[in-house]
Amino acid sequence: MPAQKLSTSSIKRVQQQLRQRTEREQQRNNKRLFHEANRLKRLPLYLFTILDELKAQAKARGVDVIDLGMGNPDLHPPAHVVRELVKQAKKPENHRYSRKGGDVETKLLETIAAWYKRKFGVVLEPGQGEVLPLIGSKEGISHLSFAFLNHDDIALVPNPTYPVHFNGVVLAGGILYNLPINAEGHYLPDVHAIPRSVVRQSKMLFLSYPHNPTTAVADVKFFKDVVTWAKKHRIMVIHDFAYSDFVFDGHRAPSILEVPGAKEVAIEFHTLSKSYSLPGLRFGFAVGNRDVLASLAKIKSYMDFGLFRAIQWAAIEALAGPQEYVHQTVATYHKRRNLFLPGLKRIGWDVPMPKGTFYVWAKIPLKFSALTSLEFATLLVQEAGVVVSPGSGFGEYGEGFMRFALVEPEPRLQEAVRRIARVLQMAD
Numbered sequence: 001m002p003a004q005k006l007s008t009s010s011i012k013r014v015q016q017q018l019r020q021r022t023e024r025e026q027q028r029n030n031k032r033l034f035h036e037a038n039r040l041k042r043l044p045l046y047l048f049t050i051l052d053e054l055k056a057q058a059k060a061r062g063v064d065v066i067d068l069g070m071g072n073p074d075l076h077p078p079a080h081v082v083r084e085l086v087k088q089a090k091k092p093e094n095h096r097y098s099r100k101g102g103d104v105e106t107k108l109l110e111t112i113a114a115w116y117k118r119k120f121g122v123v124l125e126p127g128q129g130e131v132l133p134l135i136g137s138k139e140g141i142s143h144l145s146f147a148f149l150n151h152d153d154i155a156l157v158p159n160p161t162y163p164v165h166f167n168g169v170v171l172a173g174g175i176l177y178n179l180p181i182n183a184e185g186h187y188l189p190d191v192h193a194i195p196r197s198v199v200r201q202s203k204m205l206f207l208s209y210p211h212n213p214t215t216a217v218a219d220v221k222f223f224k225d226v227v228t229w230a231k232k233h234r235i236m237v238i239h240d241f242a243y244s245d246f247v248f249d250g251h252r253a254p255s256i257l258e259v260p261g262a263k264e265v266a267i268e269f270h271t272l273s274k275s276y277s278l279p280g281l282r283f284g285f286a287v288g289n290r291d292v293l294a295s296l297a298k299i300k301s302y303m304d305f306g307l308f309r310a311i312q313w314a315a316i317e318a319l320a321g322p323q324e325y326v327h328q329t330v331a332t333y334h335k336r337r338n339l340f341l342p343g344l345k346r347i348g349w350d351v352p353m354p355k356g357t358f359y360v361w362a363k364i365p366l367k368f369s370a371l372t373s374l375e376f377a378t379l380l381v382q383e384a385g386v387v388v389s390p391g392s393g394f395g396e397y398g399e400g401f402m403r404f405a406l407v408e409p410e411p412r413l414q415e416a417v418r419r420i421a422r423v424l425q426m427a428d
């Protein structure tokens with residue numbers, strides 16, 4: 001495709017399409033026989049649904065779409081884990097309901113505790129309710145708000161962040177209080193700046209480092225300060241540790257439970273989705289404060305029947321088996337980062353090197369900064385066939401940024417850079 005002038009009409013067209021889409025959706029909603037509950041209506045627009053539609057439209061036009069939108073790992077999962085899953089799925093007894101105290105159920109808790117000790121030096125008591133398996137960490141994170149938030153309880157949530165942190169609060173009917181985070185503050189919330197009246201009403205604080213979408217990392221000193229503050233104000237700290245393995249350039253991602261006494265106020269979420277490229281398996285777990293986990297287990301007992309036992313065996317294999325796969329996976333994303341960032345820089349889009357995660361958090365180039373991130377994302381799909389997440393999908397303070405997920409192989413990332421270059425040139 002030769003470089004051509006990006007006419008204001010392309011931008012106008014994008015803006016008009018997005019407006020029309022909103023209108024169509026409103027009309028459809030008005031005509032519905034069965035209206036959604038207010039708690040669903042209160043949720044912000046799920047931008048990824050729009051991106052999926054745009055992607056489908058581009059594909060229908062025959063465009064070879066490069067999808068850097070969702071953090072959906074593209075690498076093949078570890079073969080030994082898949083083998084175990086298949087083996088266990090063939091056993092009839094594994095198709096019965098999962099019951100507390102069963103063989104695999106007990107072994108899984110012990111395996112998670114041993115993994116924690118090896119990785120972070122943190123001692124957990126699996127028999128005392130300090131470990132809870134989940135149907136993916138997303139499930140646990142959103143149910144946690146249901147277990148704890150009343151209509152007058154505040155949840156403190158950094159913004160931008162992984163949307164489940166705030167959507168869970170809204171769905172549960174709690175009060176969402178945004179803690180804006182930005183590059184100047186290293187994307188760490190300043191809990192000491194929260195007004196006293198807000199702190200008094202607050203029940204929980206969400207954290208997640210390495211951070212999606214900003215790629216920021218936190219050190220033990222930060223966690224120590226937060227834990228001391230949380231104990232003083234009796235606030236629960238929830239640390240979503242999905243990217244615990246994804247740190248580069250000598251950084252280390254500590255567990256919040258490494259802080260002495262953190263278990264009094266904190267729990268931590270993990271997942272096999274990222275480190276082991278098993279997002280479809282739906283396996284995560286929470287560890288830490290046993291009272292908090294007991295309430296999470298309680299609400300889950302009314303909602304689900306636990307995990308498929310074959311999945312539990314597979315999770316044991318992932319956590320207790322050889323870990324070479326995880327090192328290779330992190331090395332692969334590291335290489336992708338080292339290829340993609342200089343590529344963006346070459347085409348005039350200078351973005352700070354991510355310290356963690358497999359994302360890139362990029363300020364919209366100046367000449368496009370009059371567009372919203374959703375408009376710019378739409379433009380990139382339509383003009384370049386590259387799907388990127390708009391920053392506003394991670395909260396209002398993400399506006400003005402784009403998030404790339406490096407979930408395509410290196411040649412595709414190079415191709416994405418070439419295509420984005422054409423869009424950037426078109427505006428010259």
Ligand SMILES: Cc1ncc(COP(=O)(O)O)c(C=O)c1O
Nearest residue numbers: 136137138162212242271273284
């Ligand atoms: C920060 C964070 N937490 C949790 C999840 C969801 O993980 P799971 O697949 O275990 O539900 C994601 C997925 O992108 C994530 O980015």
